[in-house]
Amino acid sequence: MRRSLALKVGTVAAAMAVAVAGITFSMNSATAQTNAANGYASQNGGTTGGAGGAVVRATTGTQINQALCGRSSDSTPIIIQVEGTINHGNTADVSGSSCDVGSTLIDLKGVSNVTILGVGSGAVFDQIGIHIRESSNIIIQNVTVKNVKKSGSPTSNGGDAIGMENGVRNVWVDHVTLEASGGESEGYDGLFDMKDDTKYVTLSYSILRNSERGGLVGSGDSDLDSSFITYHHNLYQNLNSRIPLLRGGTAHSYNNHFVGIVESGINSRVGAKIKVDNNYFEDSKDPIGTFYTDLRGYWQVSGNVFDNVTWSSPGTDNYPAGPNPTSTTTVSIPYSYSLDNANCVPSVVSTTAGANKGLKTSNGSCSIQTPTNPPTDPTDPTDPPTTTPPPTTGTNLSLGAGADGTSKGGGTSYGNVIDGSTSTYWSPSGTTGRISVKWGSAQTIDTVVIREASDAVGNIDGWQLVNNSTGAVLASGTGAGTISFTATSLTKVNFVITAASGTPKITEFETYA
Incomplete structure (x- = not known):
């Protein structure tokens, strides 16, 4: 049986009506998410998430599940504005024909046209991961996901903060903070993983830190169908490796700040190709290369800064790109983008990357752009007061009743x-x-x-x-x-x-x- 839905609803400013589980919410969804998808997420028809759909507010994992399950179909656009802490204690399974959710993770399975947007004082997914599978056109923006474990207690999402698999298409993850408190021995796995034919993904203006594993593309050397991934203006801090581990496919990494990388950074394997532009590598070891395998990958490099970087010696299963990195392939990028000079990347990324930074971005000339009304601003129309439902035109028939x-x-x-x-x-x-x-x-x-x-x-x-x-x-x-x-x-x-x-x-x- 489908569960009915009514969450705290955003401000009406124009009029767009969308039926959700028999209830119609009218609202201005055009202002409910900020900026536009870029990088490879802008290809293959683009990534718009829930634009044009209902805007609902959720403060628990159960309410997120209700929002997904209450749609009239699994492709009905929806923007879920999240505020507060989402954890196992407030996440319950919900039934419905438009969803397949659970109580131990936020499961975007078999759905499309969904935005999850942190608003207000912030959204934190604490020990509960976000899993995207068999889905398309998904935006995750302005949230923190932390301390997701695959062993110990509680467990969620195989230990991945955000994971994608099985035919996923067009995902934009933007201005998020993904973090752990240790490595595999402490129960954690990857922060940002893609496998089993996941394509057209962008990770932008985000922070990945304090984990043994940043993220992989392809779960093994025979899983080579995932491709077309952009990483830009991210901070990778205090990570051991997999930034990313790329098996097969094509990727683009530009204007990222890598700092305190312990073992290896960009690990291109099994014929993978990655374009590495204007990144800043600092206090790190082996920023680029093929590591832990003799199945070589390739890279095109230009404009990068290597600040206090060490390189290991080449050997069996170890092929560092340095100490003087040169290109071993060429990668054609199908979208337009503007490169900040690598020398200003640390300051630009420090100001813009991560959740609750006001969705600030770079203009491509080392200057910061701030949205007029970022969703973390309490006065923002995209973050409407939940104490007052939207105004309704016409005569209030209750007056005089x-x-x-x-x-x-x-x-x-x-x-x-x-x-x-x-x-x-x-x-x-x-x-x-x-x-x-x-x-x-x-x-x-x-x-x-x-x-x-x-x-x-x-x-x-x-x-x-x-x-x-x-x-x-x-x-x-x-x-x-x-x-x-x-x-x-x-x-x-x-x-x-x-x-x-x-x-x-x-x-x-x-x-x-």
């Missing part, structure tokens, strides 16, 4: 939800209850707006909107916001709170035709 309910908490009143003021509110005497709006004659309505007090946002874990006369459930879900449904003639409509994590406070129960 009556109200009643099952119970009311001390100092509250049923009439407070129809007085046009968000400074007054109704609460049930416990955590659940009913509040209703009623008229002397039948009214036809198709939209309800439930507004919450600012200190009670997120308390409503389950609700139903019910036609009092017939008992028909018009809509159901979690959270508060704008609820649209098939136009219905009725004399009384009930908002029934079926589950809550705290005491709900409803300031307004608005109704519209």
Whole structure:
């Protein structure tokens, strides 16, 4: 059975309506994600994620799963704005025909047209990894994923912070922070892994640090179908190796800052080709080459800076590109890009890379560009106040109507939800209850707006909107916001709170035709 969905919904500014699990959210999705996909993610038709779809807010892993499972299909565009800490404790499995999710990871399986965007005070996936498989057109932006383990407790995603496999196409991972607290012996695996025919991926303006393994392309020497990957303006810090380990395929690495690399950096193997432009390698060992195998790969190098870098001696299974790196192949890049001078890469990357940096980017001339309203800015229209649902045009039919309910908490009143003021509110005497709006004659309505007090946002874990006369459930879900449904003639409509994590406070129960 499909689970219904209602999450905290973004501001309406124009009008785009998208049906999600029987509930229609109207919002301006054009401003919900910032910047545009670049690198290889801009090829093969481009990567737009959930652009044009519903914008929903999630503060738990369960709500992320509900958003995915509540879509009308597995390709219905959706932008999931995430704030807070996502972990095993708040992630539950959810059923639905448009998803295949789980409780131990964020699983984007068999889906397309999805954006996961960190907003507000930030989004942290703590010990819970993001897995993309059999999926396409995915954007992950402005989030932190940390301490994901494959052994120990808790475990998630095979120990990968972000992993992709099995026919994945067009993924843009941007302004993220991926980090561990050790290596394989401590239970961690890769930070950014791709395998089994994953193509057209860009990792940009991100931080990968404190791990034994940065990331691989291809899980073994026979897994050679993954290709067309761009890495740019990333900070690779305190990593042992795999930055990346590239088996077969084609990649492009430019304007990255490698610092404190312990064993090896870019490891091109088994016929792989990588273009390495204007990177800054610092305090590191063997930044480029073929390592730990005699199945050689190739590289095209230009404009890189090697600052306090050491090179090992060539030998069996060890083919460093230095100490004087020269190109061993040529790589044709199909997209346009601007190169910062390598000497300014450390300062540019320090300012721009990682989550919660305001989605700052470089203009290609060592200068920083800042979006007008980055999603980490509390006043940003892409990060709307969750305490006030979107305005609705037309006449609020609740004004002048009556109200009643099952119970009311001390100092509250049923009439407070129809007085046009968000400074007054109704609460049930416990955590659940009913509040209703009623008229002397039948009214036809198709939209309800439930507004919450600012200190009670997120308390409503389950609700139903019910036609009092017939008992028909018009809509159901979690959270508060704008609820649209098939136009219905009725004399009384009930908002029934079926589950809550705290005491709900409803300031307004608005109704519209």
